[in-house]
Amino acid sequence: MKITQVDVYAIRLPLITPFIVSYHSYPDMPSIIVKLTTDEGIVGYGEAVADDHVTGESWESTFALIQHSLGPAVIGHNPMHMEALHDKMDAIVYQAPAAKAAIDIACYDAVGKKLGVPVYDLLGGRFHERFPITHVLSIGEPEQMAEEARERVEQGYESFKMKVGRDVLSDVARIRAVREAVGPNLAIRVDVNQGWGNAATTLQAIELMKGLNIDWLEQPVKADDLDGMVEIKAKSMIPLMVDEGLKYKREMREIIQKGAAHKANIKLMKCGGIYPATKLAHMAEMAGIDCQIGSMVESSVGSAAGFHVAFAKKIFSSVELTGPLKFSKDIGNLHYDVPFIALNDQAGLGVDVDETVLAELTVRHETLKEGLSL
Template identity: 75%
Template sequence: MKIKTVEIFKIELPLIEPFIVSYATYPNMPSIITKITTECGIVGWGEAVPDEHVTGETLESTYAILKHQLAPLVIGENPMAFERLHEMMDKAVYNVPAAKAAIDIACFDIVGKKLQVPAYQLTGGRYHHKFPITHVLSIAEPQQMAEEAARRVEMGYRSFKMKVGRDVASDVARIRAVRERVGHEIAIRVDVNQGWGNSANTLQAVRQLEMLQIDWLEQPVRADDIDAMVEIKTKTTIPLMIDEGLRGVREMREIIAKRAADKVNIKLMKCGGIYPAMKLAHMAEMAGIECQIGSMVESSVGSAAGFHVAFSNKAFTSVELTGPLKFSKDIGDLHYDVPFIQLTEKPGLGVEVDETILAELTNEQCVVAQ
C-alpha cells in the first residue's frame, strides 16, 4: 500500500461565538485539511491547526510546508510505516508539528480503514470507555462567565476550563464569580495561557485561589520558563499543568527531570500527531505524571484523532476536545453525548467528511500527486 495523492485544503471553520484567550481573539478558526489517497483507493483525512503563539506556525507557512515539502516527500511511501514517515519528515523540516500532524492523522485514518479497526486499536486498544466533556469558558467579564457556566450546568456539564490571563486581579474575580455561581460540586480548571508571565505574578494569584478548590492551574507563566513552574509547584497546593511549555520529547525530558508539573497537556498539533503523542504519553506514564489530550479547536477530524489517543492509554485522565461543539458548521460528524464523549467502533478515525461543506469552507486548495 502506497500513498498516491495528497490534497490540501485551507479552510475557515465558522465559530458560533468568538473564541477568546489571553493572547488572541478568533472570530472563526482557520484550519488545514489533508486528504490522502492510496494506490488502492483508501482515503484518509488529517488536519493541521497551527498557532504562531504556540507551535510557531502560521496558516500560510503550514500550507506552504505541506504543499512544497511534506506532501511530495510522502508520495509513494507506505502509510503504515509511522516511524519511518516521521523520521523522513523530521529530517526534511525542523519542528512544524501541526503540518506533520496533518500527514500523521490521515495515515492513521488510512491504516485503520485498511485493517477495518478503529484508530485506537493501532495505539494500544480501548482502555477508557468514555470521558466527560469539559466546557471551555472564553475570557469575558466575571458575571458574564458565571452566567454562561450556570447555563452549561443546566445542560449537564460538570466541569469547566476557564480561560484567563488578562491580569491577576481581574482573573481572580472571574474565577471567584464562576465558583460562587456553580458551587463546589462542579470542577473548575484554570488556563492562563502564559498570561501571568512569571512566578511572582502567579504566586500572587495562587494565594487568593487556594480556597476555591481549583482542579489545576494550567500554564500561568511563559512557555519556556520551566524553572518558574518548578518554583510555583513548591509553593502551592494547587496542581499545576504544563501546556505550551510541552511540545516534544526535549521538553518532556526537562519536565520529568525537574518534576515541573503534576499534569501535562499533550496536543497533537504541538507534537506532530498521533504517533508522537503516544511517545510523550508513555514518557509521562513512566514518570508518574498524568496526561490530558487538549485541543487547538480542531474540526471533527483533528478532535477524533485526539480522542483515539486518549481512549487507548491509561495515562490520560482528562480530555478537552470540544472544537466541533463550538462550530456552526463542521466538515465532519463526530458525535458528542453531552456531557460525555463515546467513540464508535467505525474503522480509522470513525469520521465521515462532508466534501460539499469542505468545498464551501475552502479558501485555497492544491493536489500533490505522483
C-alpha cells in the same frame, strides 16, 4: 499500499461565538485539512490547526509547507510505516508540528480503514469507555462567564476550563464569579495560557484564589520558564499542568528531570500527531505524570484523532476536545453525547467528512500527485 495523491485545503471553520484566550481573539478558526489517497483507493483525512503563539506556525506557512515539501515527500510512502514517515518529515523540516500532525493523522485514518479497525486499535486497543467533556469558557466579563457556566450546568456539564490571563485581579474576579455560579463541588480548571508571565505574579494570584477549590492551574508562566513552574509547584497546593511548555520529547525529559508539573497537556498539534503523542504519553506514565489530551480547537477530524489517543491509553484522565461543539458548521460528524464522549467502533478515525461542506469552507486547495511537478 502507498500514498499516490495528497490534497491540501486551507479552510476557515465558523465559530458560534468568538473564542478568546490571553493572547488572541478568534472570530473563526483557520485550519488545514489533508486528504491522502492510496493506490488502493483508500482515503485518509488529517488536520493541522497551527498557532503562531503555540506551535510557531501560521495557517499560511502550514499550507505552503505541506504543498511544497511534506506533501510531495510522502507520495509513494507506505502510510503504515509511521516511524519512517516521521523520520522523513523531520529530515525535511525542523519542528513544524501541526503540519506533520495533519499527515500523521491522515495516515492513521487510512491504515485503520485498510485494516478495518478503529485508530485506537492501532495504539494498543481501547481502554476507556467514555470521557466526561469539559466546557471551555473563553475570556469575558465575570458576570458573562458565570452566566455561561450556569447554562452549561443545566445541560449536565460537571467540569469547566476557564481561560484567563489578562491580569491577576480581573482574572481572580472571573474565577470567583464562576465558582459562586456553579457551587463548591463542580470542577474548575484555570488555564492562563502564559498570561501571568512569571512565578511571582502567579504566586500572588494563587494567594488570592485560596478557598476557590481549583482543580488545577495550567501554564501560568511563559512556555520556556520551566524553572518558574518548579518554583510554583513547590510553593502551591494547586496541581500544576504544563501545556505550551511541552511539545516534544526533549521538553518532557526536562519536565520529568526538574519535577516541573503534576500534569501534562499533550496536544497532537504541538508534538506532530498521533505517533509522537503516544511516545510522550509513555514517558509521562513512567514518570507518574497524569495526562490530558488537549485541543487547538480542531474540527471533527483533529478532535477524533486526539480522542483515539486518549481512549487507548490508561494514563489519560481527562480530555479537552470541544472544537466541534464550538462550530456553527463542521466538515465532519464526530458525535458527542453531552456531557460525555464515547467513540464509535468504525474503521479509521470514525468520522465521515462532508466534501460539500469542505468545499464550501475552503479558501485554497491544491492537489499533489505522483509525477506532478509544482
